Amino acid sequence: MRVLYDTYWWTSGPISGRVVVREILRAWRDEFPQDEFVLAVRPRDRAAVAAEFPGCRQVRIFGRPHGIATLTQYAFHARRHGVDLAYTQNFAPPGVWSAIFVHDVMYQTNPEWFTRPERAYFWLIPFFARGADLVVTSSQNEARRIRDHNPRLRRVEPVGLAVASALTDADPVMPEVARGLDGFVLTVGRLNVRKNLGIALSGALASGRLTPQRPLVVVGGEDGRSADLPAGTAWAVEQGLIRFVPRVSDAELAWLYTNADLFVCLALDEGFGLPPVEAAHFGTPVVVSDIAVFRENLGDHAIYVDPHDVEAVAEAVRSAPRDRLDVRGLFPTWHNCARNLRESIWKARQNLET
Structure with missing residues (x-):
């Protein structure tokens, strides 16, 4: 052709x-x-x-x-x-x-x-x-x-x-946001209403899993219709429980995916939803919304949760496995x-x- x-x-x-x-x-x-x-x-x-x-x-x-x-x-x-x-x-x-x-x-x-x-x-x-x-x-x-x-x-x-070759082929580089940490929970995506970040923040904070040495790292900038964040967000940032970073390089994102303790994505809907697939590719356990497209793309390699239920999110984050995933060859x-x-x-x- x-x-x-x-x-x-x-x-x-x-x-x-x-x-x-x-x-x-x-x-x-x-x-x-x-x-x-x-x-x-x-x-x-x-x-x-x-x-x-x-x-x-x-x-x-x-x-x-x-x-x-x-x-x-x-x-x-x-x-x-x-x-x-x-x-x-x-x-x-x-x-x-x-x-x-x-x-x-x-x-x-x-x-x-x-x-x-x-x-x-x-x-x-x-x-x-x-x-x-x-x-x-x-x-x-x-x-x-x-x-x-x-x-x-x-x-x-x-x-x-x-998963983009820019990620799979990168030599991972630790970003500044992760320096000095013992571990972290990660979420990646544009900060808009569809990504449902407010519930993700509330659930992660309620889980008791976050500490200043093991915070929630949020990668992404504002885009489209902005999300409403919970009232305690500013306090959590001051305490070091949440760290925002608007953007990172491909090498830094590869490092974050490789070293995160857990990845959380509670989007209300997606056409595909690459970030949790990327995280799973790098071996990070994932907690995601129980929506059809994530079931299609992640199968048995994710923990599914009602994206509107803060308590259910908190329990999923609290009880998520610490072991790395092995999904080599399972994704297209x-x-x-x-x-x-x-x-x-x-x-x-x-x-x-x-």
Whole structure:
């Protein structure tokens, strides 16, 4: 196949978006070396993309937001270069065979979790996705949600996600937030209402497991509709029971995952939910919300809890095992995801031809 591949989010946008764009392209190239890529690249990313994919033809993409660029420019480049399909993020270029990756449609089921500007942008995605010949997403659970709320879409298939190679290949480095500690409980994610951080903080504090030498380390910055934190948060920070750090490097995050006593994620919903999968990959026991997507992705390798029940969270944190997990080889790789994507594209195209 000759593929117009969307790299718009190579160096900007949500971390999950950047990871998916980069990792899928790398694995697709490795798994299917006979395929040819025409890379749609913003001018500022040309050198970085060319350094990793020398010899791949590039076409320049201008303007923002991403949706406008996709709708106005990608179809022109697809026709000009005679590609078999365009593979893009969220928006389908009109008039060409396309497969698009949609992370989630939680804004359709729970609009109250998002700001007005977010909703205004996100609500365009399902409308323009109708032009796609194939919609792919991360999990079976999210594929069902997309189908249920968007019956006019032609085909929706899950392809999976995996732990970023930037984490798995990193040489772990201790971040400053962990210096002098005997251990710690960890949570990672954007600080918004959907991540349910308030219950996580309240439950961890009520567990009695936290001390100044074994605090809760919270990695993540504010994003979207902010979370309401419990009244005792400021006191807990002053006492050293909770430590906030807005961001860490990949090497520092790998160290935190490797050395945490326990990982906690009480998100109210997720399209996939990479952080607990990342923590389990590094051997850290995990306590997570009892939601379908975590059951799908973590199976028996997690402790599940009602994300609204502070006492249940406290008991789960208090009684979580101290032993490290051994889940080597149990989670998909990016090569699995690339094969799933390529197979879904092939089947969709065969179905069209017949």
